[in-house]
Amino acid sequence: MSNEAKFLNLVEKLPHAHVPFFRRPFASRREFFKVLGGGVAGSFLAGNANAQLIRSQNVTTKNTAKNVIFILLTGAPSHTDTFDLKFIDGVSPAGFKPEMIKGMNFNTGVFPKIAAQLDDVAVVRSVRAWAAQHTLSQTWVQIGRSPAAALGDIAPNIGSIVAIEKKPERTPGQLFPTFLALNADGAVGSGYLPASYEPFKVTPNAAGLANTTNVDGVTRFNEKFGLLESLDNPLRINSPNAEVMQDYGDFYKSARGLMYNPTVDKAFKYTVEDSARYGNTGFGNALLTAKQVLQANSGTRYIQVTLGGWDMHSNIYSQAANVNSLFSLGRTLDNAYGTLLADLKASGMLKETLIVMMGEFGRTVGPLNDQMGRDHYTQQFATFAGGGIKGGRAIGATDAQGARTTDFGWSEGRDIRVEDIEATIYSALGINWTNVRYDDPFGRGFEYVPSAGEGLYKPVHELWG
Secondary structure, eight states: OOHHHHHHHHTSSGGOOOOOSSOOOOOHHHHHHHOOOOSSSSGGGSSOGGGGGGGGOOOOOOOOEEEEEEETTOOOGGGGTTTTTOOOTTHHHHHHHHOEETTTTTTTTTTEEEEEHHGGGEEEEEOOSSSOHHHHHHHHHHHTSSSSSSSSSGGOOOOHHHHHHHGGGTTTTOOOOOOOESTTTTOOOOOTOOOSSSSSEEEETTOOTTOOOOOHHHHHHHHHHHHHHHHHHHHHHTTTTTHHHHHHHHHHHHHHHHOOHHHHHHOOOOOOOHHOOOOSSHHHHHHHHHHHHHHHHOOOEEEEOOOOOOOSSSSOOOOOSSOOOOOOHHHHHHHHHHHHHHHHHHTGGGGGEEEEESSSSOOOOOOTTSSSSEEEEEEEEEEEEEEOOOSEESSEEETTTTTEEEOOSSSTOOOBBBHHHHHHHHHTTTTOOEEESSSOSSSSEEESSSTTGGGGOOOGGGGOO
8 A cells, every 4th residue: 555545544534524513703712711611721721832731752853944934825826837837838828938947847937036046945746735625725724734623723823833832932122923924814813822822913014013103102102001001900810801811911012012112113114125126016015024024033933924816717827917817916926935035045044934835725737717717626836945945946746737746755655735834844943743732622632733643744854855
């Protein structure tokens, strides 16, 4: 039996299809635990990753990255038109200008700047999604497990796990949120973890962060804030809702630290010239801001950035000015991503910053549909750069149409799944991907990567060469 067959047999035995008995949102973590009845005491849930909460296997992490930028291409880009190019005579447009670079057939017409940076990019072509449904798969990519599995409803974003693991490394002067989400209103939150590990969601603006000053001036504002603290502190200690009140208090303090702060202004503001270099787009401004925030070295370790619009069921090759197509959206991606790679490399930060980019699934292969577009398909790609990754190559290969994997490209001998990519991110950051936390409200044990302790999912360490 092949490794792929053995893997699928194991997957069938897992509770991926289990639908939780709870699906409604709660106003607060306190309400959530109250509805549960019994369960784990709130005081036990207050905290950081520590020895009594964690069980793990003895594994060796790569520990080569300090930071992660996770780029989610929502809508699902066509793998065979982008990073697993299959140029089809009579179908693919000449504007793709296919060229063999580093042994990879590459779309230099749409992605010229990325083509120039391919020495630093590893393209994984043996990735396969579990489902071809947008909302489900977009959540799956962010939490590294099925949203319909036993703990799917309360699973934290990968960035929230990074935040709780890296909290002990923060210094008193680091006031930026550990987990930042740019142009990512749909970013999954901290799940059952304390609210302080939620993503800090921002839409970048040249003027910087909003509401970082007060019309009354800094002196009067400090007086008001001090009064608020004196009134709220007794409630946080004595209230039956003390846990939720403490969450609010933590948010207030974090927000206060971002006000009247020149480091914040420098990181979150940007010039017209720099915005132009990144393409004068919302996505470009997000990657520019991500770069500046990491350069500030003020506590941010995980940044999620979203670029939507890839759901191209029609007119995928259109070059009309008013049509969202592979050419128009591809240029947006190319200008921003290519410039980010070049800037981080020039500053030396690419060595310590892992950049992961993927969609939630791929798109149908071969000829276009009757609307001149492509529909949903589970074969897909992911790209990795920086953080010690060995670039300039492809891992895995697909057949002539891109319909299925023909060379898995790694030791497990099977398609790479979202859970494997999650494990890869944790390993790069020095986080044990087999960790299991015993503070989840169901008492089941929350696995950082599902079934990683049994060896079902693993990091793709071949990315390091």
